[in-house]
Amino acid sequence: MAEPQQQQTESIKFLMDNIEKGNIVLPEFQRDFVWDIGKTYELFDSLVRDIFIGSIIYGKPSFEITVRNIDKRPRKGAGSRAKIETKFFTKEEIEHKTQINNFRLVLDGQQRATSIYRALKGIDDIWIIIKNDEELIEDIQNKEFKDRTLEEIIHEFNGKEDEDRLSVKLSDAYTIIKSDDFEDEIKSKYFDSLIFLTGFEENEIKNVFRKFMGTIKKLNELLGSEKLLSYYLLNMNTEKFALFFERSNSKGIQLNFIDILAAKLYKGFNLREEIDKLQNSYHISEYQFNREIIVRTISYIISNGREVDRTYILTNLNYIHFNEYWDKVCNYYKKVIDFLFKENYILSQSWMPYENMIIPLIIFLNELEGNDFSQMNERQNEFISYWYWSSILSQRYSSGTNEVIVQDCTILKRIAKDQKTTDKSYFNKIKIQMKGYEDILSLTKKGSAVYKGVLNFLNFASKGLLDWPNSSKLTFNSKLEDHHIFPKQYIKENYSDDENALSLIDCVANRTLLPKITNIRIGKKAPSEYLMDIKIKNIDIEDSLTNHLIPIELLEGLYDEFYFDFVEIRAKQIFETIENKIILKEKQILNNFYKTPVTSNSGNKKVFANYYNKRIEATFDIDTEKILYKGKKYSVSSAASKAKEDLSGKVNASTNGWKFWKYQTDSEEVRFIDDYRKSNILTK
Incomplete structure (x- = not known):
């Protein structure tokens, strides 16, 4: 294969611009985007911490080829199973595009490139969560916010906003960076709706907004860093192009x-x-x-x-x-x-x-x-x-x-x-976000935790999955495979013109856990055909099917020509089982295992906070919602600011006092006094 040119670097902004312009695409045969959301969190965390994420390898082909765009489909719901558009370019078109537009194919690194694109365009909701000042080590607390690095202030990346910490959605940040919006427009569009701001006073909101804008600036610097992404660029003919994919499958050893x-x-x-x-x-x-x-x-x-x-x-x-x-x-x-x-x-x-x-x-x-x-x-x-x-x-x-x-x-x-x-x-x-059987149909990625969870849940719901040739209960660590109920090749051959069916080949509703040896014997036959073969050995095969939440009509051939109907019916059965055994128990669990922490709506309560590795004590007047600190009365947040100023020597070290002061319940649980505020809101 061609020797790669010297390793080069580019910025995420440059990558995004070229994807949007169609200058960076994938070979049509590249595997689908398979990373679950957790991998995206890890990727951005590595970028912030300047941890090497591996090089992207681009190819400049010198031959005609069919390409497709980065996967922009939602993870579930409408459009999640839409076919990704492909486009054919002649050799002459390729030569023109590579010379004029720096046209490139992603040969290795498409999961990383796709994850970055999806996060910054808002296809996947990714939030950067910023630590509160009191969570920082002392050396970092002593710095002004503008002088702190993202690595020093990041708490985590997550799929939803954190109610206790400042959160910035990456797609909002990217949109703000590319827009000409004024600060008041940014504030009303992206900042004012943050749940973290609940309970803040006006001067504190101004301070948090400065941190919000400061975080945007730091993200802008991160995305614009020319040294963030490393890549190799290969010029190759068809033979070398094929060799690359045959030989680029090695893995390194990582020190844990x-x-x-x-x-x-x-x-x-x-x-x-x-x-x-x-x-x-x-x-x-x-x-x-x-x-x-x-x-x-x-x-x-x-x-x-x-x-x-x-x-x-x-x-x-x-x-x-x-x-x-x-x-x-x-x-x-x-x-x-x-x-x-x-x-x-x-x-x-x-x-x-x-x-x-x-x-x-x-x-x-x-x-x-x-x-x-x-x-x-x-x-x-x-x-x-x-x-x-x-x-x-x-x-x-x-x-x-x-x-x-x-x-x-x-x-x-x-x-x-x-x-x-x-x-x-x-x-x-821990609330499950599934709303209906469509969420089951969206689970097609084998590595995802929810995909694995659903297959394990079938085992739990049935009190142990049964094998098919003999109805015996599967044993621990049987060499299991997520068997296609409708074999993969059968669907490809019999539903070649049905894009909806083809998109659901790997759907979890078409999968169940079976020993590998059983899976091998099934091959690519129609479901009714291979099931009738199994029934010769096991006359009670219907019991095994029911055990796996599979309609027994499958055995009779009623679904052989109606794959989508089958997968939809099974997805509904799976969701209904999850709903009955878990989702509908949410209220019961809350009633049985939660108790209201506030036992009194009046009087005084001893409170404390930890800051700069020191414990600060004060008294909270529940009736007036004031804090008595060092002999003076303050608002909840002003008292927090004063306490932090006393310990750090820094003025305007404001924070949300409701999430700063803590108290101890009768059962010795430590809680924020925000519980009192919420309780008072509910009783007004």
Whole structure:
């Protein structure tokens, strides 16, 4: 193949401009865009932190070729299954376009390029969440906002706005950067509707708007940086073009932070040796123990329920901690896997949507009386089931994982003690966003957590999936594949002119988990044909189909020529099952596990805040909504500003006081006094 030219760099703005002008396209045969939303969060986080994301490889062909545009379809709903338009260019047209317009094909890096484009154009909602001042380390707090880097102030990227922190949607930022709007127009269009502003006073809103505009400026600098994206440009003929795709499939070896930790602990605890012992100790080869799960769980315990991130782990954990907690955590780890399998939450670890969800379950077990799932009462079992499936289907673990883990561990600790939570907002965070069966039809990407979640949920709903040749219950870690109920080749051959059917080939409603050997034998036959072959071995095949939520009429051939009807009916059945077992239980879960934190609407309440690693105490007058701080009365937010000024020496260090001052409930839960404000609003 052609030797690449020297590595070059370009800006994201330049990439976006060229995609919009049609100068950067994909070869028609490139695979579809498959990244789930979590991958996009990670990509932008890497860009902000100047972590190398790999080079984009462009090709300048010298031959005729059919191309297609970047995938601009919504992830679900209307247009999500529309056919991506293709266009054929002759050799002469290609030569003209490459010379005049710098026309290029994306040979490698289309997932990254597509993710960037979709986020900045608002096809995918991606928000950058900015840390509050009190969350910053002292050195960063001492800087003016304009002097802080994005890396220093970023909390996370997420798919929705954060009600407790300043949030900026990337597509809004990109639109503002490209527009000639004045500040008052920007404020009314993009800023005033932010839920974070609730409870702010006028002078604070002005300060937050300055931070909003400052963040836009920093994003503009990021997107305009000529050194952000690296690329190679290959000039190639057809033979070399083909060789590139045959030979560009290698992967590098990545150093994990756990390897660094292992070196640090080696003096008193051999992490690598212990994980090998663990893997062999139960004589259950199917179980796979992830060392990162164990390490983060120990971190949560050592930090008293505050930290599971790599910085804390590498800085604070030592071999003494591991000698003390390793065996205990590993024992609970095994119990969690046992529980998830026996209660039909998973069929195999490889198909588990979010492995990090094991950590809160270990913490739950650690707090549960008897330290065994058999000791759960029905209410606790009800919450675990709701939490597990809602977290998966709401994609809760796709971003901000460290914070999510800590929050879920804290909630599950309370549930293990048969206590309710006073954090009502938590239930919105695990709320499933599915509205109908169309959401099931939109799930076509095998790697997505929701796709995996739906397939696992079928196992849960049926109390264990059955194999088809003999109706036996599938065992743990059977070598499973997401089998096409209507075989892929059958659809391509029989529905070649039906774009709607072709777009739904890989839909989760046309998939179910089966052992690989069963899948191989099915081949590309019509559903009724291969099912009748199986029925020779298993006269009760109808029971297996029903078990997988598959209409038994499929066996009779009634759907062979009506694929879309089949997939729509099954999608409806799947959604209705999710609705009945999870979505309709939302109110019941809220009633059973939430209690209003405010016990009095009058009187005084001791409050506190943590800033610059110091604790500040004051008194909150519930009736007047004033703070008594150092002998003087202030508004809630003015008191916060004054307290921060006293500790930092900085004037105008304003913040939303309702999200600054905290109190402790009777059940020892720490909450923001925003609870009082919300309670008063509801009673007025």
